[in-house]
Amino acid sequence: MTSALTHGLFHLAIKTADLPRTLAFWVGVMGLREVARPDFGYPGAWLACGQPGGQAIVHGYAGGPALGESGVVPIGSAAIDHVSLSCSGYHAYIARLRGAGLDWREFLVPGTTLWQLFAYDPSGVQLELTFEGAVEDGAPPDMSPARCYRAGSSFFDAASYPSLSSLQRPGASPDEIA
Secondary structure, eight states, X not given: OOOOEEEEEEEEEEEOSOHHHHHIIIIIITOOEEEOOOOOSSOEEEEEOSSTTOOEEEEXXXXXXXXXXXXXXXXXXXXXXXXXXXXXXXXXXHHHHHHTTOOOEEEEOTTSSEEEEEEEXXXXXXXXXXXXXXXXXXXXXXXXXXXXXXXXXOOOOGGGOOOOTTOOOTTOXXXXXX
């Protein structure tokens, strides 16, 4: 079995009520450049660092998924939708999530070879684990209605989030676990 590895930050996703103004800031002020984005069925943009080959590090999106259940696009830090990490070991991560008693969702990014897993940290921060599917072993993401990730739809439940007390931090002694 392939081990589960996190390689680094993949991107940050921001919800916006004003996509043109958001693009003006990130492109005109911060110097990022717009790059190709798959058609997810709602407006958005992927922005990359200015240097050649720069990875898309900021994803902005608007429309229905940005509204969420409230019907209003949040502002401030609440506009940060998720943190995406570049990972390998897709099925090993599923085993880790299952072993920790955590819920997750799966997704295939349209028109790409990217596989994704979505989960939440204990504070309700949504994590998107992104994998290069062309080099992963095993079956692709489960896109069935019960398992498929739907943008703008939360599956976080603080009341049923597991304690994780049986998990040990790497290098921590058992008595350090809270």
